[in-house]
Amino acid sequence: xxxxxxxxxxxxxxxxxxxxxxxxxxxxxxxxxxxxxxxxxxxxxxxxxxxxxxxxxxxxxxxxxxxxxxxxxxxxxxxxxxxxxxxxxxxxxxxxxxxxxxxxxxxxxxxxxxxxxxxxxxxxxxxxxxxxxxxxxxxxxxxxxxxxxxxxxxxxxxxxxxxxxxxxxxxxxxxxxxxxxxxxxxxxxxxxxxxxxxxxxxxxxxxxxxxxxxxxxxxxxxxxxxxxxxxxxxxxxxxxxxxxxxxxxxxxxxxxxxxxxxxxxxxx
Numbered sequence: 006x007x008x009x010x011x012x013x014x015x016x017x018x019x020x021x022x023x024x025x026x027x028x029x030x031x032x033x034x035x036x037x038x039x040x041x042x043x044x045x046x047x048x049x050x051x052x053x054x055x056x057x058x059x060x061x062x063x064x065x066x067x068x069x070x071x072x073x074x075x076x077x078x079x080x081x082x083x084x085x086x087x088x089x090x091x092x093x094x095x096x097x098x099x100x101x102x103x104x105x106x107x108x109x110x111x112x113x114x115x116x117x118x119x120x121x122x123x124x125x126x127x128x129x130x131x132x133x134x135x136x137x138x139x140x141x142x143x144x145x146x147x148x149x150x151x152x153x154x155x156x157x158x159x160x161x162x163x164x165x166x167x168x169x170x171x172x173x174x175x176x177x178x179x180x181x182x183x184x185x186x187x188x189x190x191x192x193x194x195x196x197x198x199x200x201x202x203x204x205x206x207x208x209x210x211x212x213x214x215x216x217x218x219x220x221x222x223x224x225x226x227x228x229x230x231x232x233x234x235x236x237x238x239x240x241x242x243x244x245x246x247x248x249x250x251x252x253x254x255x256x257x258x259x260x261x262x263x264x265x266x267x268x269x270x271x272x273x
Contacts, residue, residue, distance in 0.1 A: 010262045
């Protein structure tokens with residue numbers, strides 16, 4: 006019985022794990038090459054952004070959310086969703102463009118294309134992962150490090166899996182049709198408004214809340230809000246919808262990889 010196409014790519018990644026590590030190191034080095042701040046700069050940008058949210062909304066203006074919100078402080082609420090969203094956008098954008106950027110190399114070498122998508126996604130994870138850990142360490146003492154904090158690693162791994170599947174799918178589609186890059190860039194710019202990042206899920210009209218779940222990051226954001234803002238376990242809807250996203254993306258990606266395998270390098 007022939008092994009599924011996506012499974013073969015995962016096996017190829019494992020066999021080339023040392024090469025993946027080298028590619029990720031080069032990816033991280035390229036991000037801060039030529040900057041005075043060096044390796045600090047990629048971490049400093051998102052950290053300053055979330056610090057600005059807290060300073061402006063909680064300290065300067067003391068803005069508050071209404072009843073039904075996971076917390077009343079606006080800046081404190083925004084940080085929990087904004088940082089994972091920045092990580093999502095960075096990984097998806099870089100992963101989507103990874104095959105286009107590696108086109109010349111892939112035409113000269115018979116390397117698995119999945120290596121370059123994985124390089125971009127893992128490079129982004131190594132930048133935003135420590136920052137997300139800082140946020141977790143800052144929020145969990147508010148709930149005395151309750152047991153729900155154990156759900157955070159699962160939520161972050163869930164985000165990584167969704168991002169990898171989505172980035173790989175978009176990378177292949179972008180190779181076939183360059184318009185995909187512009188379209189996805191637009192969707193990422195408006196996607197923050199179609200997720201419970203800028204406002205609590207409860208503030209969205211009840212009859213239309215299902216629209217927010219069409220954003221793959223809603224599952225992760227709602228889960229993190231439950232754990233870090235309320236000290237509660239993520240609702241079952243988080244795991245159910247996330248499972249649907251993972252299964253759906255894996256199924257579609259498996260078909261796309263199978264159909265594009267013989268033509269992908271030509272598209273690049």
